[in-house]
Amino acid sequence: MMRTLYGASPADVAGMDTERLRAEFLVDGLFRPGAIEFVYTHVDRMIVGGAVPLANPLTFGNGADVGTPLFFTAREMGIANLGGSGSVTVDGTRFTVANRDIVYIGRGAREVTLETDDLQRPARFYMNSVPAGADIAHRFIASSEAKPLVLGEEARANRRTLRMYIHPEVAPSCLLLMGITDLAPGSVWNTMPPxxxxxxxxxxxxxxxAAVDRVVHLMGRPDKTRHMMVADGDVVLSPAWSIHMGAGTGPYAFVWGMTGENRAYTDVDPVAVKDLR
Structure with a gap:
């Protein structure tokens, strides 16, 4: 079964308490051992998913929950492995996927199977799927193929390496962008300035x-910010009208996935830190 989140407008967020804010914009419980979990959000109709295959493979491809004959009749997807080595098989083509590798699946795929190589360290697959209007070939993107960008400053505790995977300069897609960002030792801030x-x-x-750590994720309009405490494996949905930035109490990384009108990574509207409220 697929859960559904409907999102909210900036005016709605102003009156939300912590519980309501988390219910609308935070997804937890995606990585259940031996199961696939999907959440359909009406924020640009992105689907986020998690899967932890154990002894038995996990397979999906039916489109009942998205209203089409197949899951990929009108969708594309990126699958990032955040755990031990495993495999992603798309219509009979098998990709061996190590930690921090990503597989792009284009529109028209019929069946996807996820497997773990070592039960002592199972694969942990994280998925982003968005509507697609073009047929793009499936592709495996090793972590070594990603394009790195080093950003930030150690003195400002925001030094980080952003790696582009599903991106016009690395692997094409219709509207999905996806990558992984790692913070340098001693840095805590991501996406700074916002x-x-x-x-x-x-x-x-x-x-x-670590189990004891959290990321303080900030969202909302620049002049009316809100925060959520985020644990390992949690997903935050950031609508177009919301800032997104955070600071961790310990080391962490994050997968970023985007969709919308274009794939221009630099199409952003900066917000000065002094203007945050």
Whole structure:
């Protein structure tokens, strides 16, 4: 079964308490051992998913929950492995996927099977799927193929390496962008300074956090910010009208996925830190 989240407008968020804010914009419980979990959000109709295959493979492809004959009749997807080595098989073509590798699945795929190589360290697959209007070939993107961008400053505790995977400069797609950002030792801030994507939404999946740590994720309009405490494996949905930035109490990384009007990564509206409220 697929859960559904409907999102909210900026005016709605102003009156939300912590419980309501988390219910609308935070997805937890995606990585259940031996199961696939999907959440359909009306924020640009992105689907986020998690899967942890154990002894038995996990398979999906039916389109009943999205109203089409197949899941990929009108969708594309990126699958990132955040755990031990495993495999992703798309219509009979098998990709061996190590930690931090990503598989792009284009429109028209019929069946996807997810497997784990070592039950002592199972694969942990994180998925972003968005509507697609073009047929793009499936592709495996190793972590070594991703394009790195080093951003930020150690002195400002925001030094980080952003790696582009599903991106026009690395692997094409219809409207999906996807990559992984790692913070340098001693840095805590991500996506700093903050910005808005007026033409795109974004989802953050935080991972590699210790059980005792949290990321303080900030969202909302620049002049009316809100925060959520985010644990390992949690996903935050960031609508186009919301800033997104955060600071961790310990080391962490995150997968970013975007969709909207374009694939221009630099199409952002910066927000000065002094203007945050």
């Amino acid at each position: 910005h808005l994507h007026e033409r795109r939404m974004e989802a953050y999946c935080y991972f590699d956090l």
